[in-house]
Amino acid sequence: MIKKVALSSLSLVMVSTASAFEITGSAGAELRYYLQDALYTEQERTYGSLFLSPEIYSEFNEGQDTLIFKPFYRFDEHDKERSHGDIRELQWAHYQDNWETKIGVGKVFWGQTESIHLVDIINQTDSVESVDGEAKLGQPMLNFSYFSNYGNFSAFVMPYFRERTFQSVEGRLRPPLAISDAIYESSSEQSNLDYALRWQSSIGDWEVGLSYFSGTTREPELITSISQDGNVSINPYYAQINQLGIDLLKVSGAWLLKLESIYREGQSEDFTALVTGFEYTQEGILGSRYGIGYLLEYQYDERDNNFFAIGQNDIMLGLRIMANDIAGTETLFGFIQDLDNESTYSAYIEASSRLSANWRWKLDGYFFSSNDEEDPFFFLRRDDHIQFSLEYYF
């Protein structure tokens, strides 16, 4: 009898568990083709790769608690550092009306601008994954948020640091040497306890955010060193920093006015950086379905050029073309000019469209130019590439 009850309750649990888990995600194939011969002998012209990113989700307590697990893996045929896995998310969230907690590995986005994300600092950039810096590594965290009429307050405690990913010696888009092991300012290295605070609110036509971060910088500085036996190495150095950030957006008819600014102390110099601009949208171009967004952003950074911070005095012009069709076709053109050096500029195109309810293609192209040996783009001057991806969503 007891056995029977136990058995039936077990099967009940299994049934409810089975129905409570939702598995979705995406997988895809990508082909990257570099337009010029490589600068360095180990590099190739063509790179094929495959990725898989399932997402397992469950909720209980009538949706007040959720669990999410989102692993990621990419296999690259040449670049063994780009063949990499990550836990994008593994998080338990508990939701109440005016507060929530999240524990585990997660992703958080802060900010308003398009050409560069200065304020966004919680997650490390997965820089081997995408050139535009939008791909992020999962960040272990404890997060508490409180929602009030005076805006949303969030606190983050981050017990473990994620190193930025870098190409291997077989990969393109790198300095003359592959970037090697990380060096930390903190004696706790990756286990330094970082924390962050944020307030964000919508006030009429405005979106306003303030943030503070204290801990290991997400954006390393590159240090070149020569060992005793004469070997040169480039290492990322992760300093302890404090960073204050502000992000603003104002809606004004067809205009979105945007600004992000940070003040950071603790790296080789203390500095201010700023990005500001607008996005202007027009719908029904010449009586068609097409919509166009015009983007302009000015980037300023007090520092001299460094490998990861290139927006010293630069301007980005962008054009977003929305077909507004069933396939959701969209193309974004961008052009970034260094105002201090005519020969330094970059351009990109990001286009995508749906093939069916489950398939999507993407075509991206990135182009870099510099004659200035001091400029980071000088290393990338022959790394212009286009990539085509086919993605399946399930």
Next chain:
Amino acid sequence: MKSFLSAFFLVGIGLVSNTVLAAEIKGDKEAITIAKERKARDEGWGTNEANVLMVLKNSQGREATRELNVKSLEVENDGDKALTVFESPRDVKGTAFLSFSHALEADEQWIFLPALKRVKRISSQSKSGPFVGSEFAFEDMTSYEVEKFSYSLLGEDEVNGEKCFVLKQVPEYDFSGYSYQKVWIDKAHYRVQKVEFYDRKESLLKILTLLDYKQFKDKYWRPMKSLMRNIQTNKSTSLITEEITFDTDLKESDFDKNSLKRVR
């Protein structure tokens, strides 16, 4: 965007606000009385949640579908709030729109992009743009508020077997894609049966037909099918309500930017 359902031209606002704002509504008296009655008949519906199937057809008759979940909250003395979440197509699963409609000031809208975990504010100009590639514009999806238009009575007609008033309504809000609309409102229940949308050049652009009206809570009528046909391109979009529940325990806090990030 807005509850498709309240979208569908129903919805009530407090009588108080109607009287306060009455002086500001332009148009002929008879037409304004009809517009107000349409609004008044749909006052007090509270909250609802619906699963909606969107079927898009191109001019060759090829179909694509989207599944949406729409939660709506009536706001007294203002436009309604709505949260729309995409279930399919899969590449946009989890994408969510939050909109606060307003009578005359610009609507407030946000979109949540799940892959980036980013909440973005949308500019008011996008109002006239197509909603996710469909024949519905964002502005067709927002809740009906009397103050949004000025009115004139064009006459009477019969549509879908119902005797109707025919109103001409001219958008009073900024960034509309229309010069005016013709609206057929039935005499029996003041439900919208048909709308003709005229583009900025005053040519007929689209015709919306609302079908299979069902009554909820013994008072509120909702069309279970809405068909929008673009006359100029011969494309069409249908919205089919597969399931709708009223008096769900939705609260104000289910319609803010945090709720956008929580959606599934």
